Amino acid sequence: MNPILSALPTTVFEVMSQLARETGAVNLGQGFPDDPGPLDVRRKAAEAVVDGWNQYPPMMGLPELREAAAKHYKHWQGLDLDPNSEIMVTSGATEAIAGALMALITPGDEVVLFEPMYDAYLPLVRRAGGIPKFVTLTPPHFGLTEEALARAFSPKTKVVLFNNPLNPTATIFGKADLDLLADFCVRHDAIAICDEVWEHVVFDGHRHASVLGRPDMRERTVKISSAGKIFSLTGWKVGLVMAAPAIMRVLSKAHQFLTFTTPPNLQAAVAFGLGKEDGYYEGMRADFQRSRDRFAAGLRDLGFAVLPSAGTYFLNVDIAPLGESDDVDFCRRLVTENGVAAIPVSAFYAEGAVKNVVRFCFAKRDATLDAALERLAARRPR
Secondary structure, three states, X not given: OOHXXXXXXXOHHHHHHHHHHHHOOEEOOOOOOOOOOOHHHHXXXXXXXXXXXXXXXXXXXXXXXXXXHHHHHHHHHOOOOOOOOOEEEEOOHHHHHHHHHHHHOOOOOEEEEEEOOOOOHHHHHHHXXXXXXXXXXXXXXXXXXXXHHHHHOOOOEEEEEEEOOEOOOOEOOOHHHHHXXXXXXXXXXXXXXXXXXXXXXXXXXXXXOOHHHOOOOOOOEEEEEEHHHHOOOOOOOOEEEEEOHHHXXXXXXXXXXXXXXXXXHHHHXXXXXXXXXXXXXXXXXXXXXXXXXXXXXXXXXXXXXXXXXXXXXXXXXXXXXXXXXXXXXXXXXHHHHHOEXXXXXXXXXXXXXXOOEEEEEOOOOHHHHHHHHHHHHOOOOO
C-alpha cells in the first residue's frame, strides 16, 4: 500500500456526513446547493446526450467549449486566452489540480500551501513528491503578510497552490494580496497553481481578479475553474484549465494519462452556459447573497459571532465567545444533540490549527436554513 494514501485517516467530512445520515440531521456541512441548477443548461446536456456525439471528444476538450471559455474570461476578467493552445477541459477541478501538481513537481520540490486549505491539496502534493511549506492564515480576515510568505518561500520553491476565493474561510484576496503573492513568485521563479473555482460566487459587489492577469504572471500561472461551481452543478465535474502554451503542453500530458477526456454532453452544456447573459451570473450571486444574509441574521439572533463571508457557499462562526475551545467536539455535539451538521475548520489545517471556528453551508433553500436555525435555537450551552 502507498503509505501516503493508506495512512490517511477517515476525514471529518465523512464522519459528519455519516452522523448526519444516522441522526437525520440538517446537513450544512457538505458544500452543495439544494437547487438543481439552471434548467436551460441541464436541458442542453440532455439534448446533447440524445442528439449529440457520445464517443471520445478531443483530449483538450470540445473546441466549442474552449472557445466559449476564452470569450467568457475575456468578458469577465479581461484575460486574452488562445482557445487552441491555452485552455484545456478536465474531469473536474480536482483532476486539474492533481494533474498540475504531477506535471510541475519533481520529488524534493517545495510547494507553498495556504492553510486552512481544501483537504485534497496536501495528499496530492505529497503523492507528487512535493515538500509542503505552510502559510498559516488566521481569523477573522485570513490575510497574507510579507513575513509569512518570506518564511515559506525558499530557493527550492517550485509551486504555489493558491485558492481564491478561499474555501473554507469564505474570504477574497484583494489586489494587494495578489500583488504580494506575484512578487514572491517572480522573485523565486515559482509557478502559481490557482484554484479559482469560486470566482463567480462572490458577493457585495466584488468582482474576481485572477492571478493570471497580474503583471509578470502570465507565463507562470495555471488558472483552474469549475463549471460545477459556476452553475451550481457540483456533480458534473467539468474543470477548465488555463495556462501559457509552454506550461499547457506539460499539463496536457498529465491529463492524457489521468482521465483523457470528459463527457461530451456536459462539455456542450457548459459551453452553452458560459455564453449566458450577465443577468444569470448576477442573479445567481444575488440569490446566494440573500441566503447568506438570511442565515447570518438568524445565527446572530441566536448569539453566534458570525465572521465575514465575501464568497463561496460558506459562513463561519467563532465559537470562542460561547465558551467553546474545541471545534471538533462542538460539531459532534451539534449533530448528535441538535441535529445540525457543520464542519470544524481545524480540519482544514495541517499545522497551527485554529480550533474556534466552525463552517456552515448556506447554499440551501429557506426551509432548510430555517429548520437548522430552529434546531440551533435549542442548543444547550456548556
